[in-house]
Amino acid sequence: MKILTLVRQVPDAEARIKIQGQAVDLDGTTVVIDGMDEYGVEEALRLREAGVSVEEIIALAVGPKRNEDALRTALAMGVDRAIHVETDEKYDAVALSRIVAQVALAEGAELVLVGGQEADWDSQALGAASAERLGWPQLTWTNELKIEGDTLTGRHDVDDGNESFSATLPVVVTTQQGLNEPRYPTLPNIMKAKKKELRKDGAGAYNVTPTVKIVGTEIQTRARRNTMIDGKDPQAAAQQLLELLRSEAKVIA
Amino acid sequence: MILIVAEHAGGMLAKSTLEMVTAARDSGREGPITLLVLGQGVAAVAKEAAAVADQVLVADLPALAAYNAEVWAAATAQIAREGEATTVLIGGSRSGREYAPRVAVKLDAPYLEDAIKLTASGDALQAQRYTYLARVTETVEASGPVIVVSVKPGSFAPAAPAAQPGEEYDVELELPTPRVEVTGRSVEKTSRVALTEADVIVTGGRGVGGAENFATYVEGLADAIGAGVGATRAVVDAGWRPYAEQVGQTGKTVQPQAYIALGVSGAVQHLSGMGKSKNIIAINKDAEAPIFKVADYGIVGDVNQIVPALI
Ligand SMILES: Cc1cc2nc3c(=O)[nH]c(=O)nc-3n(C[C@H](O)[C@H](O)[C@H](O)COP(=O)(O)OP(=O)(O)OC[C@H]3O[C@@H](n4cnc5c(N)ncnc54)[C@H](O)[C@@H]3O)c2cc1C
Numbered sequence: 141m142k143i144l145t146l147v148r149q150v151p152d153a154e155a156r157i158k159i160q161g162q163a164v165d166l167d168g169t170t171v172v173i174d175g176m177d178e179y180g181v182e183e184a185l186r187l188r189e190a191g192v193s194v195e196e197i198i199a200l201a202v203g204p205k206r207n208e209d210a211l212r213t214a215l216a217m218g219v220d221r222a223i224h225v226e227t228d229e230k231y232d233a234v235a236l237s238r239i240v241a242q243v244a245l246a247e248g249a250e251l252v253l254v255g256g257q258e259a260d261w262d263s264q265a266l267g268a269a270s271a272e273r274l275g276w277p278q279l280t281w282t283n284e285l286k287i288e289g290d291t292l293t294g295r296h297d298v299d300d301g302n303e304s305f306s307a308t309l310p311v312v313v314t315t316q317q318g319l320n321e322p323r324y325p326t327l328p329n330i331m332k333a334k335k336k337e338l339r340k341d342g343a344g345a346y347n348v349t350p351t352v353k354i355v356g357t358e359i360q361t362r363a364r365r366n367t368m369i370d371g372k373d374p375q376a377a378a379q380q381l382l383e384l385l386r387s388e389a390k391v392i393a
Numbered sequence: 394m395i396l397i398v399a400e401h402a403g404g405m406l407a408k409s410t411l412e413m414v415t416a417a418r419d420s421g422r423e424g425p426i427t428l429l430v431l432g433q434g435v436a437a438v439a440k441e442a443a444a445v446a447d448q449v450l451v452a453d454l455p456a457l458a459a460y461n462a463e464v465w466a467a468a469t470a471q472i473a474r475e476g477e478a479t480t481v482l483i484g485g486s487r488s489g490r491e492y493a494p495r496v497a498v499k500l501d502a503p504y505l506e507d508a509i510k511l512t513a514s515g516d517a518l519q520a521q522r523y524t525y526l527a528r529v530t531e532t533v534e535a536s537g538p539v540i541v542v543s544v545k546p547g548s549f550a551p552a553a554p555a556a557q558p559g560e561e562y563d564v565e566l567e568l569p570t571p572r573v574e575v576t577g578r579s580v581e582k583t584s585r586v587a588l589t590e591a592d593v594i595v596t597g598g599r600g601v602g603g604a605e606n607f608a609t610y611v612e613g614l615a616d617a618i619g620a621g622v623g624a625t626r627a628v629v630d631a632g633w634r635p636y637a638e639q640v641g642q643t644g645k646t647v648q649p650q651a652y653i654a655l656g657v658s659g660a661v662q663h664l665s666g667m668g669k670s671k672n673i674i675a676i677n678k679d680a681e682a683p684i685f686k687v688a689d690y691g692i693v694g695d696v697n698q699i700v701p702a703l704i
């Protein structure tokens with residue numbers, strides 16, 4: 141079986157976000173591989189380590205140059221090779237799913253691992269959209285995964301709790317917190333990764349146009365009262381808070 | 394028509410459905426507001442739906458007894474096609490956001506996700522949504538004969554009944570056989586108000602000090618004021634509380650009237666799930682804790698001492 145695992149390079153959670161014109165400007169911002177994607181890479185490696193016959197693990201990124209670093213991280217963690225569809229175009233999930241489906245088919249992947257949600261765009265849509273294009277079932281928010289033969293079992297989060305499932309490959313799986321603890325690339329593996337294949341594709345070959353346009357970007361912060369109360373005298377502090385909640389915020393009667 | 398897939402649970406129409414009706418009414422998109430009710434034994438839901446819609450399409454079938462992404466996507470796409478829907482609204486719940494992209498691909502339509510505001514602009518539809526861990530608000534636009542949208546819960550006021558109830562029609566569906574077999578289910582049970590519907594939430598972080606303290610202070614305060622209970626990921630990872638209570642990027646997104654954070658540092662991933670709350674109240678012993686930057690009211694002090702004084 142071949143596994144395709146998707147990765148992206150996103151702003152570090154702690155990084156300050158700034159806007160330039162109509163768009164978020166990442167110039168000078170610390171970027172890292174998306175945590176949700178690390179779960180996917182890690183899971184692919186663990187499936188192989190658990191004895192599932194995994195012929196090849198391929199990482200895919202679509203986007204600007206910086207995504208190369210996410211692919212390098214994936215290679216250093218242990219994936220076999222990487223594909224970078226390099227483009228400065230911002231594709232929405234529906235458009236992007238065309239590229240993912242084409243790559244999955246061309247590579248003969250039977251399992252596609254996708255992050256549950258992007259740390260920046262959070263569309264939670266690429267997994268499902270890709271599954272639909274491929275005509276495959278999907279399992280979203282997966283926090284436990286096992287493969288035996290061509291049967292996939294595990295557990296995933298649903299609206300009101302979680303479900304155990306069973307399905308037959310090929311499948312698209314999206315990741316969730318709890319799936320695993322991603323490993324750190326070791327120095328020898330980082331060195332080895334430099335020799336692994338990182339193929340560059342132009343986006344043109346995939347013949348895809350975005351279907352959603354960003355027309356405005358704003359940083360909106362809600363003005364907060366920031367009223368601070370000293371808690372040295374707990375009784376007095378509690379009384380003062382209750383009074384403010386009653387008379388000012390009017391959240392209690 | 395504007396097609397809205399009704400969300401319902403326990404034989405009742407969900408608040409999110411009423412919110413989608415408002416989103417549709419205010420969007421400026423044309424066509425009758427049509428609620429699609431999928432399920433089994435949903436006659437009462439359909440009746441509730443009729444009160445707010447121009448028309449209600451009902452598929453009451455054993456095959457719809459349990460939600461499945463492929464089945465829901467097929468049903469929605471079929472009805473959207475047959476009714477020549479120009480807009481399809483789907484709830485921004487976990488399940489809604491799971492099958493909505495499939496509907497968009499089936500209809501070859503653009504997909505606007507997690508909308509907090511919808512405005513028609515000529516033939517196009519604009520939506521606002523939060524990105525970058527809810528720190529940025531982006532306006533996105535799509536056009537085409539049909540556009541699929543998921544609507545963020547809690548972003549629109551629930552719709553009041555229409556002057557006249559809409560007509561109900563039964564529809565026939567061609568449904569695929571589910572390919573994912575559900576072999577077990579564990580449902581979150583809480584005797585308290587659901588987190589996403591609570592007006593007031595009390596959340597405990599690692600600073601609360603342990604599972605026992607959590608029960609005493611966080612649950613104690615929540616029960617005293619009839620609030621929902623939330624937790625940070627640190628607390629969930631430590632095994633003090635179930636994941637169902639986690640608020641934040643990888644947990645639930647909430648926006649109650651009042652959010653009370655006890656011993657919570659205020660990491661970005663936590664803020665992204667609660668930063669839109671109307672009022673934020675924080676108790677933390679560290680005056681420099683980031684949670685105070687977003688707090689309306691903050692007490693610098695020990696949770697173990699302040700909370701008993703509040704109850
Ligand atoms: C990809 C990713 C996703 C994540 N998703 C989420 C998510 O969905 N939700 C989430 O919450 N986190 C999430 N996190 C984790 C997040 O970064 C923080 O680690 C977490 O929110 C911290 O939880 P905490 O505030 O309980 O703990 P801490 O950061 O340890 O804070 C404890 C606070 O309690 C205070 N304190 C200690 N003792 C007392 C006392 N006696 N009285 C009063 N105050 C006291 C301390 O001053 C401190 O500020 C995510 C992280 C990653 C990388």
Ligand SMILES: Nc1ncnc2c1ncn2[C@@H]1O[C@H](COP(=O)(O)O)[C@@H](O)[C@H]1O
Nearest residue numbers: 146201202255257258262263264265266
């Ligand atoms: N441009 C991209 N290149 C590679 N993977 C992507 C890209 N965009 C999204 N993904 C994957 O899809 C996941 C979820 O993204 P989304 O559905 O857009 O929230 C991410 O965590 C990635 O795994």
